[in-house]
Amino acid sequence: MRRWGTAVTALALAGAGLAATAGTADAAPTKIVIKTAKASKAANCAVTWGSGDKSGKTSAYKPLTGTTASKHECFDRLVFNVPGSSTAKPVGFHVGYVDKFYQDGSGDHIPVNGGAILQVFVSAPSYNPETGKPTYPGKAGKTLPGVNISGFKTFKDTRFGASFEGQTQVAVGTRAKLPFRVQQSGDKVIVDVAHSWTAVR
Template identity: 50%
Template sequence: MVRSKTVWATALLLTATLGAAAVPAVAAPAAAPLAAAACPTGWSSLGKTRSGSTSGEYITNVRTGRHACYDRFVVDVPDATAAQLGYSVRYVNRLIGDPSGEVIPVRGGAILEIVVRAPAYDPDTGAATYSGRTGRRLPGVNLTGYRTFRDTRFGGSFEGQTQFGLGVRARLPFRVLQRDGHLVVDVAHTW
């Protein structure tokens, strides 16, 4: 019994000594790619567009969320089905307000222009259904603690479509998802 404990202790000490000598000092960062491998892949930074019409439906809110691999931007269009939601999401050099043609400053290393084919006003009465103001930050959206998002701006709502500017850290891959009542834009933290 004493001999097996001695053999076991010697083997443990030998393994620890040889293992430490055999592992180079740079081996510890190898764990980082494993975490990144769990994130979604296959997204691109190319523009994404889908035609659609949301006759009678309108935008009521915009919100954001943080996830392990991406930051999320959500536009709420409560009565629209996924099949109705049309959009255009693309990187632009400058956010140009529609229809004013004025440049709207957006902070960040890159700017995503998000155009939703739904108004931010009631088409029947003309009353605003979303409290965004042209050129201003989006109301109720706080980007503190986000890894990718840097700024949000309301571009305006004109002729049945609404424009947003999303400032991001860099030109990163993104995806667009359509859900009943929501348009979702996810921007990855890394390539």
């Protein structure tokens, strides 16, 4: 009799284990909700920036001191640091796609890797206008110092052009001719280039 009771108890425990397993299987829809949330987030990557030339006027004539790049979910970003400027006293710029990249002033051709070339002019010299001392160590035809674009989706290359007549010229090699925007936040001029024309990441 005791053996029979023990068997019944074992069966009851096994049934409880199966119920627990079934409860875990019922939790699967939660994963689907998470995937849906990611898909919704990807849809936010849709942009309306366009790929046409973009320009902005300057009211702050300050030197460039550095550049950085960063990867984001929907775009790659290049930042120009111009201390002394601000959104109230912005740095001028002219940004647009070109077929080939020619150094400002000399007209020398500088090869740039990628499917398209985005040329960037910022109204900030890479030297101190008063002393002539360099403030940014860019070298003609070389990659931008301090910028590492390894593993980026859109950026494929960067090249320094020149600092000529009060403005600095650089090129960004991109995967293709993609939408971009230019804005200033604090003392930084920001160039964002989208990963694609669609909402898909």
